[in-house]
Each structure stands twice: as C-alpha cells, then as structure tokens.
Amino acid sequence: MTQPIVDTLCVIGPGLIGSSVLRRARLDSAIARETIAVDRDEQVCARVCELDLADIITTDALRGAAEADVVMLCVPVGAIATVAAEILPVMKPGAILTDVGSTRRSVVDAIAPHLRPDVAYVPAHPMAGTEHSGPDAGFATLFENRWCLLTPLENTSSKAIATIEALWHAMGARTRVMDIDHHDRICAIVSHVPHLLAFSICHTADTLADELRSEVLDFAASGFRDFTRIAASDPIMWRDIFLNNREAILEMLERFAQDAQKMATAIREGDEATIVSSVERGRAIRRSLIENRQA
Numbered sequence: 642m643t644q645p646i647v648d649t650l651c652v653i654g655p656g657l658i659g660s661s662v663l664r665r666a667r668l669d670s671a672i673a674r675e676t677i678a679v680d681r682d683e684q685v686c687a688r689v690c691e692l693d694l695a696d697i698i699t700t701d702a703l704r705g706a707a708e709a710d711v712v713m714l715c716v717p718v719g720a721i722a723t724v725a726a727e728i729l730p731v732m733k734p735g736a737i738l739t740d741v742g743s744t745r746r747s748v749v750d751a752i753a754p755h756l757r758p759d760v761a762y763v764p765a766h767p768m769a770g771t772e773h774s775g776p777d778a779g780f781a782t783l784f785e786n787r788w789c790l791l792t793p794l795e796n797t798s799s800k801a802i803a804t805i806e807a808l809w810h811a812m813g814a815r816t817r818v819m820d821i822d823h824h825d826r827i828c829a830i831v832s833h834v835p836h837l838l839a840f841s842i843c844h845t846a847d848t849l850a851d852e853l854r855s856e857v858l859d860f861a862a863s864g865f866r867d868f869t870r871i872a873a874s875d876p877i878m879w880r881d882i883f884l885n886n887r888e889a890i891l892e893m894l895e896r897f898a899q900d901a902q903k904m905a906t907a908i909r910e911g912d913e914a915t916i917v918s919s920v921e922r923g924r925a926i927r928r929s930l931i932e933n934r935q936a
C-alpha cells in the first residue's frame with residue numbers, strides 16, 4: 642500500500658472549509674492515515690462527532706497539534722496567528738503548519754515571530770467556498786477544479802510546499818504559488834470588494850425600503866438575488882477579512898468607485914457608446930470565467 646500524503650492531519654476549526662477537508666480525507670485514504678478535528682466550541686465538536694468527520698475530535702488544540710504531521714488552521718483570519726502562537730511550541734519537529742486564511746500579509750507577519758526552524762509554515766488559500774458556515778455546510782467536492790493559492794515564505798522548504806500542494810491536488814484543487822502582497826491585491830478585487838458591495842447594496846435597499854415605507858425587497862428578482870447571495874456570509878469571517886486586508890481593499894474600492902463614476906457620467910450625458918462598451922466588457926469577463934470553469 643502506498644503511503645498517504647500525510648500521516649496524521651489535524652484540522653483546527655472544522656467549519657465550512659475544515660469540514661470539507663475532513664470529508665474529502667474520509668473519502669480518500671491517500672490523503673491522511675489519521676485525522677484529528679479540533680474546535681474550541683464543544684457544540685461544533687459534538688456535531689463533527691455525529692457526522693463522523695474525524696478519527697479524533699477534541700477541544701484541546703495542544704493535544705491535536707502535538708500528534709499531527711500537518712496542522713491546518715481553518716479558523717477566522719483574526720484567530721489564525723493566536724492559535725498558531727499557541728500550538729507552535731508543541732508541534733513535532735519536521736511537522737508542517739498550514740492554514741486556509743482569506744488574507745495573507747497581516748497573518749504571515751503576525752505568525753513569523755513564533756515560527757520554529759524545524760516546523761515549516763505553508764500558508765494556503767483555497768479559492769472556494771459558499772455563504773454558509775459550520776461543519777454541516779461542508780462538502781467533499783468543494784475544492785474540485787478550484788484554485789488554491791500558496792504563499793510560502795522565502796525560506797519555506799520546497800518539500801513542505803510540495804506536500805501541501807499534493808494535499809490540495811488530492812482534494813481536487815489546482816495550485817498556484819504566489820507572492821503574499823500580490824495575493825492580497827488579487828483577492829481584494831475578486832473576493833473582498835465584491836462581498837463589500839453585496840453587503841452594502843443590501844443595506845442601501847433595506848434603508849430605502851424603510852424610507853419609502855415600501856416593499857422594495859419583496860420585488861428583489863433574480864438580479865438582486867444573484868448579486869447578493871454572498872451577503873449571507875458570516876459576519877466574523879468578513880469583519881476579519883476587511884480589517885486584515887485594509888490597504889488592498891481600500892485601493893480596489895477606490896478604483897471601483899472611479900469606474901462607477903464613469904458609468905454615472907455616461908448615463909447622465911446619454912453617452913451610449915461608453916455604456917455599451919462597459920456592458921460588453923462585463924459580458925466578456927463573465928464568459929471567460931465560464932470557459933475557465935470558475936463560474
């Protein structure tokens with residue numbers, strides 16, 4: 642029998658992302674020989690137990706981390722560095738620390754002072770998810786054909802990077818290694834600002850409904866529904882993302898505001914050509930997403 646990619650895999654935070662990893666590992670014994678799930682919330686642990694998602698389930702992060710060859714942090718961005726600092730001292734020499742955080746620079750900088758020379762840190766970010774959270778929301782095919790972006794540090798060993806890439810390939814994902822700040826700028830425009838807009842337009846429509854004493858939201862048809870699916874996402878997760886990728890998000894929001902202003906001007910001035918060319922560009926981008934199997 643061939644060796645699994647990881648002997649013991651510990652997932653800390655078996656919510657949407659962590660439970661999807663564990664579900665995939667349950668289906669494919671080539672991923673890990675043994676799995677451990679750690680959550681600080683006893684109810685989450687009880688549910689992970691009912692769903693039979695891991696071999697060992699505990700609220701004790703130190704116990705889970707001490708036994709693992711790979712520890713994957715799947716907690717909100719704002720908790721990643723705190724949990725890393727807590728568990729790094731007990732990790733096995735030669736083990737790998739990885740995570741799935743949606744933002745990179747502030748997390749990597751906060752973890753750096755706690756790193757050990759004998760434990761590799763391989764930050765990774767699966768570009769896959771849904772608007773739902775918790776262990777019930779996960780599913781084994783979540784990462785199928787999705788990108789997972791790895792942002793290793795300069796001194797991260799190529800062996801550790803290869804192990805984490807193999808892990809994500811086994812979960813069905815494609816991987817790309819990229820620079821930390823580049824990652825944060827890309828995710829600001831493709832993920833963070835779109836969420837900001839979805840939250841904001843819901844707010845605007847709701848305020849308008851109050852002001853007009855009208856049923857604005859009752860008539861929200863498929864355009865509003867499709868545009869705002871992601872507004873149902875978890876508030877803590879998004880608070881942490883917005884505060885941890887502040888500069889890139891503000892930069893992209895400013896660029897978006899300038900483009901929206903150009904459209905406003907075109908509408909005001911009856912500039913048909915600018916309006917049509919903007920819609921055509923949007924259509925082309927949307928079509929290329931479908932061709933790239935990302936929509």
Ligand SMILES: NC(=O)c1ccc[n+]([C@@H]2O[C@H](COP(=O)([O-])OP(=O)(O)OC[C@H]3O[C@@H](n4cnc5c(N)ncnc54)[C@H](O)[C@@H]3O)[C@@H](O)[C@H]2O)c1
Binds near residue numbers: 654659774
């Ligand atoms: N949801 C997405 O679409 C998505 C996609 C890619 C990456 N991410 C990232 O993945 C991470 C997890 O997101 P999710 O949607 O799976 O969240 P989730 O809310 O579904 O699960 C997070 C889990 O972490 C646990 N937790 C929180 N703090 C903890 C701590 N200190 N110790 C142990 N457990 C703790 C919570 O109890 C919860 O069970 C976040 O960093 C997020 O930015 C999310």
Ligand SMILES: O=C(O)C(=O)C[C@]1(C(=O)O)C=C[C@@H](O)C=C1
Binds near residue numbers: 769
């Ligand atoms: O599909 C969704 O619901 C998501 O929000 C997933 C999504 C995204 O914006 O694409 C959200 C945050 C991530 O870090 C990665 C993926």
